[in-house]
Amino acid sequence: MSTADTPTPGGVDSAYAWLRLGLSMFLATIGGVGMWSVIVVLPSVEAEFGVDRAEASLPYTATMIGFALGNLLIGRFVDRYGVTAPLAIASAALGSGFLLASQAQSLLVFAILQGVLIGFGSAATFGPLLADVSHWFAKRRGLAMAATASGNYFAGAIWPLVLQAVMQDHGWRGAYLFVGTVCLCVLIPVAFLLRRPPPHMMTRGQAQPVREPPPARQIAMSPRVLQGLLVIAGLGCCVAMSMPQVHIVAYCVDLGYGVARGAEMLSLMLAGGIASRLISGVLADRIGGVPTLLIGAVLQCLALLLYIPYDGLASLYLVSLIFGLSQGGIVSSYAIVVREYMPAREAGQRVGLVITATIVGMALGGWMSGWIYDLTASYQAAFLNGIAWNMLNIAVICLVLWRTRTPRPALA
Template sequence: MTSVDHDSAYSWLRLVLTLAIAMVANVGMWAIIVIMPAVEAEFGVGRAEASLPYTLTMIGFAVGNFAVGRAVDIWGVTRVLVVCAFGIAAGYGFAMASGSILALSLAQLLVGFGTSVGFGPLIADISHWFMKRRGIAVALVASGNYLSGAIWPILLAGILEDSGWRTAYAVLAIATLVTVIPLAFALRRQVPQSAHDLAEAASVANAQSSGLSPRALAWLLGLAGVGCCVAMSMPQVHIVSYCVDLGYGPAVGAEMLALMLLGGVGSRIVSGLLADRLGGVRTLLIGSVLQAIALVLYLPSDALISLYVVSLVFGLSQGGIVPSYALIVREYMPAREAGARVGFVLMATIMGMALGGWMSGWIYDVTGSYEMAFWNGIAWNGLNIAIMLWLLGRSRPRRVLQPA
């Protein structure tokens, strides 16, 4: 067994290829947001009905993170990427042929399921190739999701204006096939058994120190993920509506959302570097505390400049939280189950986003303001902090040294 199995030159090359795949595969969850106004106008539906395709996309994305991650554990990342690429393209095709909002929503369910391969499953796969620098590797691959959301809407804007959303979806279908499939075959190399054995020894040592079974820890992390992402969803889902209520208009809210996403990319990179020194639990705890502080700062902030600043602070605080869950899974759970375990926990975080987005809207309808919605997010964030403190108090992540 040698150290060449982890953190090698090939590991970094694989990281670059994986990030490229993530930036294309993840576009499915952002494309529906971009075309939503055109869909609403074409089908003559209300705002709630026009949001249904996005809801189905996120449900497919959430379930896919677990199901596709489990498939990667069984069949390997290359085969699953190829199948999902065809699935994403087929989803775009069904969407282009849809004649109603319901048909489009069902097509988006397939798009969301296939798109999930670009998040949790790729994060789990790259984690096998790193030990010393696993934190930054996971963070960079996770950033592919945010980068996809920042880049593709700009690329699609001209196509949408000139040719409509169906043409934009045709472009995305072709881009997915010609990009993801060739790059997938470049990832055919398997993780050496020696690397699996080394990672397994480290996770066993950490699991024994925590006194929790993998299943118990997965459910605990899932609960924590719901808590932090209910909190996270309040600004991300409702910042545009919040700005409209304050009289600043939707364009300003969109700019604040972009600031959050860009800040999130920076946060993920910094958190990855930090996790390589402190471990996943401490890094997640730091991010969660900073997110709670940012949510509190929203309460007195209704001036334009202060909202821009707080939105950037929020993005810089929360971006590294979700990748940290993947790191905790890899630190405490068997390597052979990485795809399914990472996928399950990330599925819980996505469900937390969906729950939090709805819950904040419901609180607004009841109270007529977002103030209690912010407090609700802070309370759920407290649940996440409590779980991380409890887990940190029970265990100390240990590294298994590689033989010379």
């Protein structure tokens, strides 16, 4: 093995890098509850506050807006100050948000707390962590970033079942009290285990900036244009993605299967998403982020089509698993694409901007699907709407792939 291939002790591709990856996955799993909890309590909130489906979807939309802004703003601070302080502050906001939301006496107050504290706080455990982990890996960067992103899906697979169990005895308010306590007691201490600055800011043992390596891939368009296209693609794919993820529980309630069956389908969907993200990370290390992204987008579109003819209980379990296996790697692939084409020193803000676009898409799609349901009394048109947005996503990705130049040969 050459000197260039030898991992720096405590640096890129080192044992410490893998330990840091494990901690990041754990943080993402706990903090990811902020994105999924409101989906599980949506039917209970709708019933308690006496609102229609579109209004009941507004807290989720507020959560996604806060999550989007958090990814953008916290990412900028991570580029400048490292991940620990922003993560600790955001974790405090997340836990406090759940405690306060458990006492909300109106849908408006509940929605505000979901957006300002829960959504914003949860964001620190997604895009900013992805950007931070990307600095610690070279050979397995795609896998590392996908694994970190999988923490969000671990949260989606685990937390709905936990919340459902707590809600049976203590209602949605008791479940929110429980989650808030867990976040405050766990996230803040673990955040301080990530104090070491990323390798691109330091030389071996010296507090001096190092020479930044060039991006791995080149494209025949400016960074601003590429960033804009990724924003459009992220918006389109996640409007489509939000239909099953946001409304699967409510969809099951409408079909007479109940909240518990819907929560199980959501968990199954996100469990499939974990496998999809890990496979996509390995694939991205081999063929690149953009081709991997295109594969995921096409498979997601095909999976959405399956929801239209099949609404039996067994069929929905199967289709939800297929959907999870199809779309799980899409969002993490956007972050991988940014790191392949953009400078390392801008990773936090650029990853944050693309993740923001995907979350805006989730927020828009979550509300739009509820609105379409209220107009048509059916989710069939909402699925067709998602497919149309997915086609826009595919078209943009094809353009980026077409303008990508041949990658530089790897160094010996």
